[in-house]
Amino acid sequence: MSEHDTRDCIFCKIVKREVPTPLEYEDDHVVAFKDINPQAPVHFLVIPKKHIPKIGDLTEEDRGLLDQMTSAAKHLAQKLGIDETGYRLVINSGDNGGQTVYHLHVHVLGGRFMRWPPG
Numbered sequence: 001m002s003e004h005d006t007r008d009c010i011f012c013k014i015v016k017r018e019v020p021t022p023l024e025y026e027d028d029h030v031v032a033f034k035d036i037n038p039q040a041p042v043h044f045l046v047i048p049k050k051h052i053p054k055i056g057d058l059t060e061e062d063r064g065l066l067d068q069m070t071s072a073a074k075h076l077a078q079k080l081g082i083d084e085t086g087y088r089l090v091i092n093s094g095d096n097g098g099q100t101v102y103h104l105h106v107h108v109l110g111g112r113f114m115r116w117p118p119g
Contacts (some may be wrong), residue, residue, distance in 0.1 A: 009051055009101075009102070009103050010101060010103075011047050011051075011101060011103035011105065012051050012103060014031065014033065014047075015031060015047070015049045021033050022034070024044055024076055024079075025046070025072050025075060025076050027068070027072065028049075029048060029049055029050075029065065029068045030046055030047060030048050030049060030065075030068050030069055030072050031046075031047055031049060032044050032045060032046045032047070032072055032073075032076055032108075033045060035107065039107075039109060040109040040110060040111050040112050040114075041110070041111030041112055042080050042082050042087070042108070042109065042110040042111040043107065043108070043109050043110075044076060044107075044108050045105045045106065045107060045108070046069045046070075046072045046073050046076075046105065046106045046108060047069075047103060047104065047105040047106075048062075048065055048068075048069065048103075048104055050062070050065075051103055052065075052103070052104040053102040053103065053104070054093045054094060054099060054102060054104060055091055055093045055104060056093060056094075057104070058104070069106050070089065070106070073087075073089055073106055073108045076108065077108065077110065080110070082110030082111055085110070085111075086110065086114070087108055087109060087110030087111075088107075088108075088109045088110070088114045088118075089106050089107070089108055090106065090107040090109065090118070091104070091105070091106050091107075092107075
């Protein structure tokens with residue numbers, strides 16, 4: 001199976017409710033849930049419901065999707081109380097970018113001071 005195959009994509013399975021995962025947020029285009037390997041006190045992922053392997057695979061048809069993802073991140077940051085102290089949004093793309101699941105996603109990290117450079 002290739003990275004573009006949705007049959008083995010864990011995030012597609014979460015979207016389809018084939019893998020039970022408590023959702024922190026859901027709308028028509030995106031869902032959000034806690035990261036299973038948190039790197040901060042608050043660490044959740046925002047993913048599109050549509051399978052898009054990585055950011056470079058976005059098309060004209062996907063215009064506005066990143067806006068929807070960041071809007072969901074903002075909503076949850078407010079709900080979880082990290083909006084005032086600050087938080088970090090991270091999109092890893094490709095192997096060298098640290099991407100391990102080939103379904104576009106935004107990491108939202110907060111609840112502690114973030115250092116730079118990150119990695």
